Amino acid sequence: MMTRLRSIVQHNLPAKIAALIVAVVLWLYVMNDQNPAIDGSYTVPVTIENAPNGYLMNAADDTVTIRVRGSRSLFVSADASDFHARVNLSDFIEGDKLYAVETVIPYGFELVSVSPDKIDVNLDRMVQKTFKAALTVGGSPASGFTVDKVTQENEAVTVEGPRSLVNQVAHIAGHINLSGQSSDYTATVPLFALNSDGREVAGITLTPSATEISVKLVRGLTRKVVEVQAHPQSDLAPNLKLEGVTVEPARIEIAGTEDVVSKITSIGTEEFSLAQVRETEKRQVKLVLPAGVTAADSNVTVEIKVGAMQ
Structure with missing residues (x-):
C-alpha cells in the first residue's frame, strides 16, 4: 500500500512541482492584481496628553494628516476613527516648543508620513497680580461747585490671566465724569487694565x-490753575540715565478757600521710585494736596524717559 502511494507521488514528480510553482505564482498574481497595495490619507x-494644570495652552495645529500604505481590502474596512494622533506634554516647558506627533494605526498598515510631524505648543502660566486702581476725573461740575472729596470703595484690584498678558499691565484705571453735577452722588465705575502705552490689555x-x-x-470755593511738578x-539703575519726566496734565485746577489757594503756585506729586524702570514708561502717581485744597483728579500720569549710560 505504502509502496503504491509512494509510486503515485513520485510519478512525474518534476511536472507536479512545476505545476505547483505555477499555481502559486498565478495565485500571487491574481491576489496582487485584485487586492494591490495602495496609499491613502486620513485627517x-x-x-x-499630560497637559499641565495652571497653564493656558495654545497648539498651532489641532489636526494632522496620516498617510499610510496597505492592501485595498484594508482600506475598505478602515475609516478615520481607526487612526489616532497624540502629543505628549510630559516634558513640557513654559513658552513655545515643538512636540513630536505620535500615531496609532491599525494592524496591516504601513505608516508613510505624518503631516505635520511636530506641533508647536505654547504654554503660558496662569498668574495673579495685585494693583492699586487709580481713578481719573473728567468734566466740570455745575457753575459754582467744585469737588471736595472722592471716595473709592475698592483700591486693590487682582489681575488674573496668562503671565505674558499680566506682565503687560502697567496700571488699573477708571474714569469719573463730573459734567454738570451739582450735588453729591455715587456711581459704579468700570475698571480697565492698561499697558504702558495706555491701551487696554485684553484676555x-x-x-x-x-x-x-x-x-x-461743595460751592463757594476759589478755583485756580497751577502747574504740576x-x-x-x-x-x-546705575546703567541708565534719566532723560526727563513729563506730567500729563501739566496744569490742574485746584479749589479751596481764597486765603489758602492764593498762596499756591504749584502742586507736587508724591515721590515715586525709579528702581524698577528699565525703559521709558508711563505710570500714574498721586498729587500731594495741601489741607483744605481739592482737585477734580488727585492723580496725574508721568512719563519717565530713560537712556543708556554712555
Whole structure:
C-alpha cells in the first residue's frame, strides 16, 4: 500500500512541482492584481496628553494628516476613527516648543508620513497680580461747585490671566465724569487694565471689575490753575540715565478757600521710585494736596524717559 502511494507521488514528480510553482505564482498574481497595495490619507484630530494644570495652552495645529500604505481590502474596512494622533506634554516647558506627533494605526498598515510631524505648543502660566486702581476725573461740575472729596470703595484690584498678558499691565484705571453735577452722588465705575502705552490689555480678568465711588461737591470755593511738578526719587539703575519726566496734565485746577489757594503756585506729586524702570514708561502717581485744597483728579500720569549710560 505504502509502496503504491509512494509510486503515485513520485510519478512525474518534476511536472507536479512545476505545476505547483505555477499555481502559486498565478495565485500571487491574481491576489496582487485584485487586492494591490495602495496609499491613502486620513485627517484626524490631535489629542493632547499630560497637559499641565495652571497653564493656558495654545497648539498651532489641532489636526494632522496620516498617510499610510496597505492592501485595498484594508482600506475598505478602515475609516478615520481607526487612526489616532497624540502629543505628549510630559516634558513640557513654559513658552513655545515643538512636540513630536505620535500615531496609532491599525494592524496591516504601513505608516508613510505624518503631516505635520511636530506641533508647536505654547504654554503660558496662569498668574495673579495685585494693583492699586487709580481713578481719573473728567468734566466740570455745575457753575459754582467744585469737588471736595472722592471716595473709592475698592483700591486693590487682582489681575488674573496668562503671565505674558499680566506682565503687560502697567496700571488699573477708571474714569469719573463730573459734567454738570451739582450735588453729591455715587456711581459704579468700570475698571480697565492698561499697558504702558495706555491701551487696554485684553484676555485677563479683573477682580473686582468695577468700583463704587462717592463724590462730594461743595460751592463757594476759589478755583485756580497751577502747574504740576513731578518728584522722582534718585534710585534709577546705575546703567541708565534719566532723560526727563513729563506730567500729563501739566496744569490742574485746584479749589479751596481764597486765603489758602492764593498762596499756591504749584502742586507736587508724591515721590515715586525709579528702581524698577528699565525703559521709558508711563505710570500714574498721586498729587500731594495741601489741607483744605481739592482737585477734580488727585492723580496725574508721568512719563519717565530713560537712556543708556554712555
